[in-house]
Amino acid sequence: MSRIAILEDSSSLRMLLSEILKKRGYAVTTYESLKDAELLFGDPPDLLISDIRLTDGNGIDFVERMQEALGGEAPPVLLLSALGSEEDMLRGFDAGADEYLTKPVSMGELLAKCSLLLARKKKAAAAQPGAGTKLPGGNLAFGRxxxxxxxxxxxxxxxxxxxxxxxxxxxxxxxxxxxxxxxxxxxxxxxxxxxxxxxxxxxxxxxxxxxxxxxxxxxxxxxFVQGPTLSKTISRFGPMGDDELLALLTATAEALEAIGKQGLVHRDIKPDNVILRDGNPADPVLIDFGLAKSSGDRMLTEVGTLLGTPAFMSPEQISARDLDSRTDQFSLGLTVRFAATGETAFPKLGGVQLLAALSTRPVEFPANLGPVLRRCLTRMTRIQPERRYSSVRALLRDLSSPIDPVACG
Missing domain, CATH: 3.30.200.20 (Phosphorylase Kinase; domain 1)
Incomplete structure (x- = not known):
C-alpha cells in the first residue's frame, strides 16, 4: 500500500484530501505545520502533497531541504497553491517538485496526478541498482x-x-x-x-x-560538476550584483560560442541548466543538451512542435521557426535577467499570455543595472532575431567595450 503524506494548514482541506485518498486505498498521514512534518526526514512517504504557503513557513523551502537531505530517496512532490503564479511554479519545480495544482483543488485531477507520480516512482525504483532491474555490468556498471x-x-x-x-x-x-x-x-x-x-x-x-x-x-x-544551479543559487541568496552578472554572462557566452562553432543551438538555456562550479558565478557550466540541434536541421522535430522552457523561450521558438545561435542569445539574456532580479521577465503571466508577451513586448531590465549589462542584455533580448548580435563573438566584444554604444555587427 502506497503511503501519502499531506502537509496542509487548512484543517478542512487536510481532512477532505485524507478521506478521499484513503477511500482510494492509500495510507495517509497528515501534518499541519512544517515543524510536524520534520518527521518525514526520518521516514519518507511514497508521495508528498504540500501546500506552498503555510502558517510557519514555505512549503517550497521544505521540499528543497527534503531533496538535499534525502537525495535520490526523496519522494515525488505535488504542490498546492491558491495563487498559481508562474514564479511559484518555477521555484517549486527547481526545488524538486514534480507536479502542481491550484486551489480550489479538482479531486479528479488530484487523484490522477497521485496515481501518475506513484507509477513513475515505481518505474524509477525498478531501474536503480539493487532495486529490481540492475545495471549491466554488475558491481561495475557498464564495465567501468x-x-x-x-x-x-x-x-x-x-x-x-x-x-x-x-x-x-x-x-x-x-x-x-x-x-x-x-x-x-x-x-x-x-x-x-x-x-x-x-x-x-x-x-x-x-x-x-x-x-x-x-x-x-x-x-x-x-x-560531475560540484556546485548549485543558477536557479537554486538565486533562490537561496537573492539577485547578483553587476560584477557577478558580468562574469556570469561573459563565461556563459563563451560556452555558447563553443557550441556555435559546431553549428549547434542549445534551445533550452535557463537557470536550471546552468551550474555554478563551486558556487562561482564566473565559472558557470552549461548542461542538458537534450534539445540541442544543428542549425536548420528539421529531422527530429515535427513542424509546429514547441520545444524549450516557456519563460525563457525566444519569439522564434514560440512560433516554431528556424533557429540559429540568436535564439540562445535571447534565452541567455532572460537567464541573466533572472539572476539580476530573482524573477522571470513576465512573472505574473502564464500559458498563452506568457508566450504572447515574449513575442510582442520588449523585455525590461532593472534601473540599477550597469550600462554595459543593460546595453548588451537589451540587444540580446530584442524580439526580432536580426536586431540581436549577429554572433556570440560580437556580443563578447561588446561586453568588453567602453560604456558608449558601439556598432557590433
Whole structure:
C-alpha cells in the first residue's frame, strides 16, 4: 500500500484530501505545520502533497531541504497553491517538485496526478541498482563505473554519482530507463545529447566522458560538476550584483560560442541548466543538451512542435521557426535577467499570455543595472532575431567595450 503524506494548514482541506485518498486505498498521514512534518526526514512517504504557503513557513523551502537531505530517496512532490503564479511554479519545480495544482483543488485531477507520480516512482525504483532491474555490468556498471549514490530519477531515466575506474574520477552517470530506451523518440534525444557533447570543447560546457549502449541500456558518463544551479543559487541568496552578472554572462557566452562553432543551438538555456562550479558565478557550466540541434536541421522535430522552457523561450521558438545561435542569445539574456532580479521577465503571466508577451513586448531590465549589462542584455533580448548580435563573438566584444554604444555587427 502506497503511503501519502499531506502537509496542509487548512484543517478542512487536510481532512477532505485524507478521506478521499484513503477511500482510494492509500495510507495517509497528515501534518499541519512544517515543524510536524520534520518527521518525514526520518521516514519518507511514497508521495508528498504540500501546500506552498503555510502558517510557519514555505512549503517550497521544505521540499528543497527534503531533496538535499534525502537525495535520490526523496519522494515525488505535488504542490498546492491558491495563487498559481508562474514564479511559484518555477521555484517549486527547481526545488524538486514534480507536479502542481491550484486551489480550489479538482479531486479528479488530484487523484490522477497521485496515481501518475506513484507509477513513475515505481518505474524509477525498478531501474536503480539493487532495486529490481540492475545495471549491466554488475558491481561495475557498464564495465567501468562504480555506483556511489543516486543523484536523481525521473520518468525517462536516472542519474547516479559514480566513480570511473579508468580515469579515477567522479562522474554523473545518466542511464535511460529500459522502457524509454526502446522508444525511438527518447533514444534519438539521448543519443543526440551525447553526440552533441562529444563535439564541444569548453570549460563552460559539461564534458562528455563516455557514452554507449549495453544490454539494451543507453548510458552517458558526464563530468560531475560540484556546485548549485543558477536557479537554486538565486533562490537561496537573492539577485547578483553587476560584477557577478558580468562574469556570469561573459563565461556563459563563451560556452555558447563553443557550441556555435559546431553549428549547434542549445534551445533550452535557463537557470536550471546552468551550474555554478563551486558556487562561482564566473565559472558557470552549461548542461542538458537534450534539445540541442544543428542549425536548420528539421529531422527530429515535427513542424509546429514547441520545444524549450516557456519563460525563457525566444519569439522564434514560440512560433516554431528556424533557429540559429540568436535564439540562445535571447534565452541567455532572460537567464541573466533572472539572476539580476530573482524573477522571470513576465512573472505574473502564464500559458498563452506568457508566450504572447515574449513575442510582442520588449523585455525590461532593472534601473540599477550597469550600462554595459543593460546595453548588451537589451540587444540580446530584442524580439526580432536580426536586431540581436549577429554572433556570440560580437556580443563578447561588446561586453568588453567602453560604456558608449558601439556598432557590433
Amino acid at each position: 563505473y562504480r555506483i556511489e549514490r543516486p543523484l536523481g530519477t525521473g520518468s525517462f531515466g536516472a542519474v547516479y554519482v559514480a566513480h570511473d575506474i579508468e580515469t579515477d574520477t567522479p562522474v554523473a552517470l545518466k542511464v535511460l530507463h529500459a522502457l524509454r530506451g526502446s522508444e525511438l523518440q527518447h533514444r534519438q534525444r539521448f543519443l543526440r545529447e551525447s553526440y552533441t557533447l562529444s563535439l564541444v570543447k569548453s570549460r563552460h560546457v559539461v564534458r562528455l566522458i563516455d557514452f554507449g549502449e549495453q544490454e539494451g541500456r543507453l548510458y552517458a558518463a558526464l563530468e
